[in-house]
Amino acid sequence: MTILRNLITxxxxxxxxxxxxxxxxxxxxxxxxxxQFNRLLAPPSKRNPPPTLDGIHDADGPGAAMxxxxxxxxxxxxxxxxxxxxxxxxxLDEKKIAPRYDRNDVDAQxxxxxxxxxxxxxxxMPNVVYPHKQHTExxxxxxxxPAIFIPQKGANNISMASxxxxxxxxxxxxxxxxxxxxxxxxHSQPKKxxxxxxxxxK
Amino acid sequence: xxxxDENVVLAIVLLFCMMLVAVDxxxxxxxxxxxxxxxxxxxxxxxxxxPVVFPHWFHRVRFRCKVCHADLGFKFEAGGNEINMLKIIDxxxxxxxxDGDIAWSVENCDLCHSGSPGTPTQVHESxxxxxxxxxxxxxx
Numbered sequence: 051m052t053i054l055r056n057l058i059t060x061x062x063x064x065x066x067x068x069x070x071x072x073x074x075x076x077x078x079x080x081x082x083x084x085x086q087f088n089r090l091l092a093p094p095s096k097r098n099p100p101p102t103l104d105g106i107h108d109a110d111g112p113g114a115a116m117x118x119x120x121x122x123x124x125x126x127x128x129x130x131x132x133x134x135x136x137x138x139x140x141x142l143d144e145k146k147i148a149p150r151y152d153r154n155d156v157d158a159q160x161x162x163x164x165x166x167x168x169x170x171x172x173x174x175m176p177n178v179v180y181p182h183k184q185h186t187e188x189x190x191x192x193x194x195x196p197a198i199f200i201p202q203k204g205a206n207n208i209s210m211a212s213x214x215x216x217x218x219x220x221x222x223x224x225x226x227x228x229x230x231x232x233x234x235x236x237h238s239q240p241k242k243x244x245x246x247x248x249x250x251x252k
Numbered sequence: 253x254x255x256x257d258e259n260v261v262l263a264i265v266l267l268f269c270m271m272l273v274a275v276d277x278x279x280x281x282x283x284x285x286x287x288x289x290x291x292x293x294x295x296x297x298x299x300x301x302x303p304v305v306f307p308h309w310f311h312r313v314r315f316r317c318k319v320c321h322a323d324l325g326f327k328f329e330a331g332g333n334e335i336n337m338l339k340i341i342d343x344x345x346x347x348x349x350x351d352g353d354i355a356w357s358v359e360n361c362d363l364c365h366s367g368s369p370g371t372p373t374q375v376h377e378s379x380x381x382x383x384x385x386x387x388x389x390x391x392x
Contacts, residue, residue: 096284101305105283106291106371108302113366120286123313133287133377134309149316153323153349160316188312190322214379221328222317224379226288226308231379 097135098124132229139184162186168239169208177239285376290330293373296365303367324348331373 098120101107107114120134127146130137141147152158163186169178185194195201198221206218213220213230224230288308296303311320320326324345327333333345340347341358349355356363374381 098286099284101366104285104289106285106289106368106376107305107366108368111302111362111366113302113362113364116363117307117366118310120307120309123309136309138312147313149312149314150319151316153315153319153354160318188317190318193318193321193328214383216378216380220379225375226312229287229379 130228130232132231133227138228139187142187160187163191170241171237175233176237177241178236179239180236283376287377289376291367291371291374291376292331292335293367293371294331294334295336296367297369301361302365302369303371303373304364305367306364330375 100119100121101114101117102109107117109115124134124136128137128140128144129135130140138147142149150156150158151160163182165182167180167182169180171177198218199206208218210230212218213223216224219236220230228235286307286309290306290308291303292306293303321328325333326345335345337358339345340350343351346364347358350364351357
């Protein structure tokens with residue numbers, strides 16, 4: 051009996067030492083891993099995690115495990131390099147998805163307007179080409195006009211700072227539409243040689 | 253020879269260590285929410301419910317932005333619509349579709365109220381959230 055009890059207590063002591071060691075090693079791995087410093091660098095394996103592992107769902111609750119996982123939906127969709135890692139505009143163009151335009155009417159079609167707006171920008175970046183076409187595939191005119199953008203040439207003062215703060219294009223881009231890090235998807239028209247930073251410097 | 257009391261003490265210490273390790277492993281996990289996931293916690297925490305997680309990706313596969321943001325009047329602002337369950341059962345906001353016909357009905361509380369308690373209202377993975385902050389790792 052005594053031997054048995056001693057065996058149990060000594061096993062307990064070993065487990066405690068092991069757990070403390072695990073605690074120390076775990077702490078060490080947080081601070082010693084140089085990749086931890088830049089928390090934006092999520093490895094591909096960490097992308098599109100299931101709800102139970104995404105850090106915002108309560109994995110112990112009854113709901114999280116019942117929800118669709120992003121990967122199961124994104125598998126057949128065209129890829130992109132940021133955001134959801136899905137090219138949503140392409141997915142719609144290629145009819146990989148068929149999102150309803152009316153919540154009840156399956157056949158309702160969007161009122162698409164094909165008009166590009168070119169915004170000449172001050173710095174050395176290429177000019178911005180804003181395509182109404184891709185936007186009206188998803189949105190209604192009233193979503194942007196007139197509250198976010200006054201529908202008149204030259205009436206909207208937009209800067210990257212205001213976009214980063216969530217105004218103008220930043221109402222959607224940087225939150226749900228492709229993020230601001232995709233510079234060239236908007237800054238897509240090369241400047242003429244007579245304009246731009248070099249000409250301004252002369 | 254050890255006494256019974258010593259074993260009890262050992263058991264308590266063991267339990268304490270297990271809790272320490274568990275807390276450490278849990279808090280080490282960062283949030284890697286899906287881009288555009290919105291947590292809405294205007295009233296949930298106070299009411300003893302889990303906050304709501306709204307996945308934009310799931311909804312945009314099925315509906316264009318216009319359906320919610322023009323037809324149903326959702327503002328482009330996380331937590332800015334002051335949605336409550338009364339409005340939902342009256343067919344406003346989420347309730348326009350979550351009626352048991354187009355989408356699952358309101359009785360499935362846990363499918364929407366699935367967030368970790370205490371998560372603040374915000375759009376996850378937004379550019380603003382990803383801007384580098386001083387003292388990396390110590391940022392809120």
